[in-house]
Amino acid sequence: MMKDLLELTTHCIRCGFCLEACPTFVTTGNEMESPRGRIYLVRSALEGRVEWQEDVRPHLDHCLGCRACETACPSGVEYGTILELARDKVEQDKPQFTKLTLLNSTTKPSALRAQLALGNLLPGKRMPGFISKVLSGHSAEADLPTPQKADTLPPLNLANLTPIRGQVYLLEGCAMRVLYPRVHEATRRLLRRVGYEVLDVEQGCCGALHAHNGYVDNAKRLATELLLSMPKEIPVIVNSAGCGSTMKDYENLLPDTAGAPKMAKRTFDASEFLFNNGLQDVLQTANGIAVRATYHDACHLAHGQKITSQPRALLEAIPHLDLVPLPEADMCCGSAGIYNVLQPQMARSLVERKYANIASTLANVVATGNPGCHSWIAQASKEHGQSVLVLHTLELLEAAFIGLEHFGN
Amino acid sequence: MSFSDADLARKLEALLGPEAVLSGSAAGRAYDCDSYTVEKNNPAAVVLPRTTEEVAKVVRWCYQNNVPFTARGAGTGLSGGALPAMGGVIISTKKMAKILDIDLPNRCLLAQTGIANKKISDAVKEKGLYFAPDPSSQSVSTIGGNIGENSGGPHTLKYGVTVQHILGITMVDPTGEILKLGGKIEGAPGYDFIGLIVGSEGTLGIVTEAWVKLNVLPKTVSTALIAYRTIADATKTVADIIAQGTIPAALEMMDRGILRAVNMAFGFEYPANTEAMLLIECDGEPDQVAREMEAVQQVCQRNKAIEIRVAEDEVERARLWVVRKKGIGAMGRIAPSIVTHDGVIPRSKLPEMLEFVYDVSFRYSIGVANIFHAGDGNLHPCFYFNDRDPNQVQRVVEAGEEIIRRCIELGGSVSGEHGIGVEKIDLMPLMFSPADLELQALSKRIFNDGMLCNPCKVLPNQKGCVEYKKHWKGAAC
Numbered sequence: 058m059m060k061d062l063l064e065l066t067t068h069c070i071r072c073g074f075c076l077e078a079c080p081t082f083v084t085t086g087n088e089m090e091s092p093r094g095r096i097y098l099v100r101s102a103l104e105g106r107v108e109w110q111e112d113v114r115p116h117l118d119h120c121l122g123c124r125a126c127e128t129a130c131p132s133g134v135e136y137g138t139i140l141e142l143a144r145d146k147v148e149q150d151k152p153q154f155t156k157l158t159l160l161n162s163t164t165k166p167s168a169l170r171a172q173l174a175l176g177n178l179l180p181g182k183r184m185p186g187f188i189s190k191v192l193s194g195h196s197a198e199a200d201l202p203t204p205q206k207a208d209t210l211p212p213l214n215l216a217n218l219t220p221i222r223g224q225v226y227l228l229e230g231c232a233m234r235v236l237y238p239r240v241h242e243a244t245r246r247l248l249r250r251v252g253y254e255v256l257d258v259e260q261g262c263c264g265a266l267h268a269h270n271g272y273v274d275n276a277k278r279l280a281t282e283l284l285l286s287m288p289k290e291i292p293v294i295v296n297s298a299g300c301g302s303t304m305k306d307y308e309n310l311l312p313d314t315a316g317a318p319k320m321a322k323r324t325f326d327a328s329e330f331l332f333n334n335g336l337q338d339v340l341q342t343a344n345g346i347a348v349r350a351t352y353h354d355a356c357h358l359a360h361g362q363k364i365t366s367q368p369r370a371l372l373e374a375i376p377h378l379d380l381v382p383l384p385e386a387d388m389c390c391g392s393a394g395i396y397n398v399l400q401p402q403m404a405r406s407l408v409e410r411k412y413a414n415i416a417s418t419l420a421n422v423v424a425t426g427n428p429g430c431h432s433w434i435a436q437a438s439k440e441h442g443q444s445v446l447v448l449h450t451l452e453l454l455e456a457a458f459i460g461l462e463h464f465g466n
Numbered sequence: 467m468s469f470s471d472a473d474l475a476r477k478l479e480a481l482l483g484p485e486a487v488l489s490g491s492a493a494g495r496a497y498d499c500d501s502y503t504v505e506k507n508n509p510a511a512v513v514l515p516r517t518t519e520e521v522a523k524v525v526r527w528c529y530q531n532n533v534p535f536t537a538r539g540a541g542t543g544l545s546g547g548a549l550p551a552m553g554g555v556i557i558s559t560k561k562m563a564k565i566l567d568i569d570l571p572n573r574c575l576l577a578q579t580g581i582a583n584k585k586i587s588d589a590v591k592e593k594g595l596y597f598a599p600d601p602s603s604q605s606v607s608t609i610g611g612n613i614g615e616n617s618g619g620p621h622t623l624k625y626g627v628t629v630q631h632i633l634g635i636t637m638v639d640p641t642g643e644i645l646k647l648g649g650k651i652e653g654a655p656g657y658d659f660i661g662l663i664v665g666s667e668g669t670l671g672i673v674t675e676a677w678v679k680l681n682v683l684p685k686t687v688s689t690a691l692i693a694y695r696t697i698a699d700a701t702k703t704v705a706d707i708i709a710q711g712t713i714p715a716a717l718e719m720m721d722r723g724i725l726r727a728v729n730m731a732f733g734f735e736y737p738a739n740t741e742a743m744l745l746i747e748c749d750g751e752p753d754q755v756a757r758e759m760e761a762v763q764q765v766c767q768r769n770k771a772i773e774i775r776v777a778e779d780e781v782e783r784a785r786l787w788v789v790r791k792k793g794i795g796a797m798g799r800i801a802p803s804i805v806t807h808d809g810v811i812p813r814s815k816l817p818e819m820l821e822f823v824y825d826v827s828f829r830y831s832i833g834v835a836n837i838f839h840a841g842d843g844n845l846h847p848c849f850y851f852n853d854r855d856p857n858q859v860q861r862v863v864e865a866g867e868e869i870i871r872r873c874i875e876l877g878g879s880v881s882g883e884h885g886i887g888v889e890k891i892d893l894m895p896l897m898f899s900p901a902d903l904e905l906q907a908l909s910k911r912i913f914n915d916g917m918l919c920n921p922c923k924v925l926p927n928q929k930g931c932v933e934y935k936k937h938w939k940g941a942a943c
Contacts, residue, residue, distance in 0.1 A: 069798060072501055072795040073542040082560075089496045098495060107495050112492035131731050131732075131796040
């Protein structure tokens with residue numbers, strides 16, 4: 058049984074402790090754009106006091122789904138689940154076909170490749186304006202991302218590596234494998250450095266983007282397929298925070314599937330797994346990098362998976378690297394899956410705030426653990442004159458061994 | 467008022483621009499109550515002004531057009547202070563959250579009143595300063611709301627409540643005039659209008675900016691958590707500590723109901739058979755803190771403490787405070803709704819009062835948990851219930867009234883820090899004579915001769931409220 062939406066909403070006692078944690082509330086000051094307000098509106102719609110489409114939907118649409126409110130909430134309200142179920146309700150009652158098309162094309166690697174190739178033929182680099190207009194009524198803000206080149210790192214030096222002690226699966230992801238092949242390469246090398254090799258399998262999308270955007274049934278189908286493609290009971294390593302967060306919650310997404318709870322337990326964010334397996338000690342043998350770096354918490358790592366200390370501890374273990382704290386590090390950058398396409402204005406205002414915070418640290422490199430944040434903050438950096446190099450945490454960690462010169466944009 | 471809600475929203479949009487006005491059924495619902503959820507009423511519209519001048523524009527318009535208005539900060543109040551009792555306009559300060567000036571040599575700071583309390587301390591932490599009043603909601607509650615309610619907090623015991631930390635204010639009076647009261651220095655001659663405005667629950671105008679005092683962060687802080695097998699042992703400890711002359715920075719108590727919630731919320735562990743815990747903090751110069759802590763622990767041991775845990779480092783200390791400050795919030799783990807009272811009693815009466823609270827809870831069959839400022843004798847019995855059951859709501863209201871009556875009988879007060887709002891308005895005559903209340907009404911008339919500025923709050927039996935009261939009284943769901 059999926060959880061009951063009305064029951065979930067009654068856990069909110071309206072204390073308001075979530076308010077200052079919510080990026081959309083902090084930006085707008087509007088109670089309806091706060092977790093407390095949204096929960097109240099959802100509950101009121103379920104009780105027939107307000108209309109789903111007219112009164113509640115716009116505010117669900119504006120939510121980033123960052124779940125910072127869950128970290129702040131003393132009552133343990135499962136806001137992420139409330140949001141997914143409520144979005145599913147409004148989306149299934151009145152589907153937005155453009156949104157579904159966008160979701161489907163982003164989560165199918167072949168379709169995404171074709172779309173990006175096509176995009177390169179068009180003038181300008183932005184998302185096609187008509188999609189943005191249809192979805193949000195506003196002009197596009199997000200550039201079409203430029204995929205990283207594959208196979209650019211030098212061969213891994215096998216001398217002095219610890220013997221292989223086990224196998225793991227690596228979630229290749231839908232967008233991740235198209236956009237960030239170099240991150241996957243770095244992940245494989247780091248895993249090998251702590252004694253694990255990747256067992257390659259044919260695999261699809263994890264369903265996270267669908268689950269977050271009101272297509273729970275599609276998400277379930279994708280999740281079931283992914284489960285079947287990774288039958289061995291070995292760890293599943295994920296380097297995309299949004300995917301990891303959903304996979305750790307497969308138990309709730311697929312309550313009737315036998316393998317789901319086990320899958321949830323054997324899913325690890327790459328930084329978490331590498332930390333648990335002593336990468337910080339291996340890093341002591343690396344040449345290191347003399348840079349000033351800072352770390353941005355991807356929402357689905359910090360709030361979705363409560364992983365904040367492991368990536369920082371790993372980065373701190375890089376010889377000669379100076380890790381400086383980032384103000385508002387765990388505040389959403391506005392990328393939020395496909396949010397920066399759906400809600401370009403709010404996404405823009407949040408990334409500007411994020412970039413200003415990053416600039417204030419005077420860091421040369423910012424590391425983060427999610428492809429959405431990666432490309433969105435990288436775009437901001439480019440717009441601001443490319444003063445800060447944006448890397449996935451795993452790229453920066455691998456750079457500690459082979460040098461930063463392999464990781465230019 | 468002769469406008470339809472839609473008309474009214476359009477007029478306000480003409481004043482402030484469309485992006486600063488919220489209206490429609492979702493807005494009405496979202497702003498129909500604060501954290502006191504037992505009584506609700508929809509506003510016709512909500513405005514989010516950015517400056518004092520914009521607030522004045524809206525208030526002037528409301529005054530000229532006879533439209534009621536109610537100020538709202540974060541909406542974390544516990545007595546319905548931000549309830550739009552007669553509908554009308556909610557004036558939210560949440561787009562006014564800037565720090566405007568910091569005067570380090572004179573240790574004060576000027577902020578717009580929509581800023582969250584804790585943001586002030588965060589802004590000056592590196593300079594070794596902080597803003598002392600620390601209501602448990604300080605991570606979200608606004609300085610404007612703190613001024614309205616004259617908020618306290620755990621450290622009130624040693625450092626005083628909000629009024630002791632406000633130097634000057636800019637406010638918009640109920641006719642829309644901008645007033646500046648006080649300034650950057652303390653103790654100006656003449657009548658103390660700041661003392662009157664702070665704690666007036668937004669009924670005398672809307673405070674838009676404030677100069678607040680900054681304190682120097684103490685050199686040493688020591689925090690201990692003490693477990694007891696009985697409530698009586700804990701309350702006796704509190705009375706003894708105060709009686710022997712030690713004034714800790716904070717002296718807080720939590721009972722089993724709260725401990726259960728914070729255990730579920732934060733995995734907070736405590737010894738088996740614990741019925742009550744005290745959180746005691748001493749701060750100041752290192753040797754003085756050591757001396758005070760020693761004295762405190764002796765009293766605890768004399769009163770049969772079963773465990774004394776002193777926080778070893780800043781991380782553990784912060785963790786203990788999270789448990790205390792988010793304790794009431796964690797009650798959502800146990801039930802869908804809570805109502806928390808804040809009656810005050812002389813500290814020597816704590817043991818018998820707590821017994822009375824449990825007895826009331828038993829008689830009305832409504833669960834209660836206690837988490838409160840024991841050192842101040844400021845109770846927080848937190849009733850937990852289901853607000854969709856009208857019968858339970860009724861029992862919660864009656865149980866609360868019985869507790870407040872007892873507080874007054876014991877020589878205490880109806881409210882220590884949450885304000886009167888609409889929640890305790892009918893209990894005011896228990897504490898004040900008709901002549902007292904008339905004098906208060908007279909003071910209100912200095913600023914406000916009409917019924918538009920946060921109507922139907924604080925003073926009972928205001929004309930025109932009876933009819934409206936039907937809308938919100940007991941409108942829990």
